[in-house]
Amino acid sequence: MEKTSGRLEWCVVHLTEDNNWWVKEISDDLNWDVEGLSIIDPNQFLQIHESLDSFTDYGLDSEVVDDAFFTFEIADELKDGSVRLGRVRDSLLKAEDLLFALPDIQDEQKGPFADFIHHATHLRVQMLNELIEFSEPYTVDDMEEILREKEGAAFIEGRHFHFHDQITSILEFVPDGFKLEADLDEDEKASKEEEEYPELETVEEAPEEEAILVKKEKLRWDEEGEEGEEGEEGKKGKEGS
Structure with a gap:
């Protein structure tokens, strides 16, 4: 579904x-506040798209995905x-070009992006309950509570999410x-790769240690310089006598 906002033309x-x-x-500074306003770049949305593919079997x-975002391309x-x-x-999902995606948050409670978040959350919970044997069904409320805590922690730290x-x-x-199961497979694969290609141990100086070494080197050169000057002065003294 095509967005019809005429004022949002660039950013x-x-x-x-x-x-x-x-x-x-x-461009539309009446309906948008740029304070803490992020935008999803093409590589980030590619990652999102790949994750969304796994939700296809769950409905x-x-x-809903397309309606949730305004799309942009590089102009200058x-x-x-x-x-x-x-x-x-x-369409963000069908576009051949790599596009930036700005979530439609003009109505944060009932707008298109809120609908997308609600839709994705329910599908993820449905997937989790099918793939994991919980002692009792995992709920949307359980998931949203944890996510709110993470966002709250970011807010307390003064970070925009x-x-x-x-x-x-x-x-x-x-x-x-x-x-x-997919995560377990990845862990097993990573473990095998580490066994087959063990990394060589390298020792790097910590910044503090490096600073100390620099100071020591400078002191060494200063001391050698002073010794050289003293030798020259002694030599001149002998010649004068």
Whole structure:
């Protein structure tokens, strides 16, 4: 379903040290607040898409996914390192080009992105109950309580919770103390690779130790310099006498 908002046509984004993209300017500044507003880059959405594929057998609604995001493509690279993105009206799941995805959070409680989060959460819980033998069925409330705690911890630490982290925390959620069969296979594969290709032990100087060595080296050169100067002075004294 195509978005019809006429005001949201572009945004300017910048990459931070945590390798996440954040919005710094937006064409529709009446309905959007850029404070802490993140945007999902093409590589991040590719990861999300791969995780969503595993939900197909559980009733994934692709229209719910498409409706949840506004799509953008790179329009221009700016001098300060920021990137200007232009709005495109393509299906995020079917687009051939790599697109940025901005969740539609204009109505955070009942909007398209909220519907997507609700849909994905229910599908993940359904998957967990089918793949893990719990003593009693795992519930959406159980999962949402844990996710709220994580978001609350980020808020207390003064960190903005990126949309990519929010989504993957749902799509890849597994309760503490449990693992899915796919996770166990990955652990076993990693263990075999470590046995076949053991890493060579390397010793690296810690920053503090490196600083100490630099200081010691400087002192050594200073001492040698002083000894050289004293030798020259003694030599001159003998010649003068």
